Amino acid sequence: MSDPESGDAGNDSSAPTLAEAEAKILACESSEALKEVEREYVGKQGVVARLLASIPDAPPEERPEVGKQANILKKGVQQAIQARQQGLADARVATEREGQGFDPSLPPPRPQRGSLHPLTQVTRELEDLFQSMGYRILDGPEIETDYYNFEALNIPADHPARDSHDTFFCEGDGHLVLRTHTSPVQIRALENLEPPLRVVIPGKVFRHESTDASHDHTFHQMEGLVVDRDISVAHLIGAMKTLLRGIFDRDLEVRLRPGYFPFVEPGFELDARCPFCEEGCRVCKRTRWIELLPCGLVHPNVLRAGGVDPEEWGAFAFGLGLSRLVMLRHAIDDVRHLLGGDIRFLEQF
Numbered sequence: 001m002s003d004p005e006s007g008d009a010g011n012d013s014s015a016p017t018l019a020e021a022e023a024k025i026l027a028c029e030s031s032e033a034l035k036e037v038e039r040e041y042v043g044k045q046g047v048v049a050r051l052l053a054s055i056p057d058a059p060p061e062e063r064p065e066v067g068k069q070a071n072i073l074k075k076g077v078q079q080a081i082q083a084r085q086q087g088l089a090d091a092r093v094a095t096e097r098e099g100q101g102f103d104p105s106l107p108p109p110r111p112q113r114g115s116l117h118p119l120t121q122v123t124r125e126l127e128d129l130f131q132s133m134g135y136r137i138l139d140g141p142e143i144e145t146d147y148y149n150f151e152a153l154n155i156p157a158d159h160p161a162r163d164s165h166d167t168f169f170c171e172g173d174g175h176l177v178l179r180t181h182t183s184p185v186q187i188r189a190l191e192n193l194e195p196p197l198r199v200v201i202p203g204k205v206f207r208h209e210s211t212d213a214s215h216d217h218t219f220h221q222m223e224g225l226v227v228d229r230d231i232s233v234a235h236l237i238g239a240m241k242t243l244l245r246g247i248f249d250r251d252l253e254v255r256l257r258p259g260y261f262p263f264v265e266p267g268f269e270l271d272a273r274c275p276f277c278e279e280g281c282r283v284c285k286r287t288r289w290i291e292l293l294p295c296g297l298v299h300p301n302v303l304r305a306g307g308v309d310p311e312e313w314g315a316f317a318f319g320l321g322l323s324r325l326v327m328l329r330h331a332i333d334d335v336r337h338l339l340g341g342d343i344r345f346l347e348q349f
C-alpha cells in the first residue's frame, strides 16, 4: 500500500503534508500496516529524515521553516499512529464481545481446590461420633509382629483361620507382617491402658489377594473395643444401634447372626435393615438386610494376652469396614476407585 522506496515526497517541491499521512494511517487495518506507514514517515530513511537532510540545501531564509514543518509532521504522524493503534485494539475487543461470545460478566477461572478424601471424611465423622460417646482414638503400627497380628488374638500358628487372612509377609523369617486387621491394636490397648476403657482404632489393613470390584489389597477398617465389668451382648447391641444412628441418621433395626472369629466368643455378624429401600434393592441384594460388621464378646484368651483378668473384666469388640461404608454412602461400585488416585473420581467429593 505504501512503498517507502518510491517516495517522491523527499525531492518533491510540494512538501508532504500531515493530512496525507493521517489519511494513510486511518486507512490502516492492522498494526503491521501501521508499522509500514511509520517506517515510511519517521523511519531512518523516511520522509521526515529526508526533509531534515534537505535543510542544508535550502535557501538560508527557508531553513527554519523546513525544520519546523519536519517536526510538526513527525509529531503529527506519531500521534496519529498511536491513536489508530488504540482504535484497532478497541475494535478487536468489540469484535470478540459480539462475535465470539466474550462475556465480561463471567467470573474468572478459579484456581483448583482440593477436598478431603471420602475415606478421610467418613473416618473423621466416626471419630467425632465415638469421641462423643467417650471413646479414645488409637493408632498402631501397620507393620506388625506375628504375635500381635495373630498369636495374641487367639490365632496360633497352626490355626486354620490364618488361611482366611491372605497375609503379606515382610522379607526375613516371616516374623513381621503387614497387619491383616486393626485388631492387633486391641492387644496394645489392653497392655497399655487400665480398664475400664473404650477405644476405636481406624486404619489401613492389607490382604494379599487378587483384586476385583469388591476386593483390594489395601482397605480401611475401624475397630472398636470396650472393656468394663459385667459386659453382655445387650451392651454390644446397644452400642451398635447408637453407632448406626450416627452413621445413617436414623434408627435401624438390627439382627445378629452367629459368626466365627477366633478372637471373640460368642461372635456375630451384625446385619442392619437396608437404609436405601423399602422392598429390596441392589445394595441389599433384595434381602432388605445389609451385612454391616463382625462383632462379639472378646475371647478370654485375648484378654489374658493383654494382661486383663477375664474373671474380673468383660469386653466386646467390633470391626467396621470404612471402605465398605464409603461405598455404601456414595453408591460406589468398585472398591479400587478409593485408592486408585484418579483425580476425576476424587473431584466428585
Ligand SMILES: [Zn+2]
Residues within 6 Å of the ligand: 274, 275, 276, 277, 278, 280, 281, 282, 283, 284, 285, 286, 288
Ligand atoms: Zn435395599
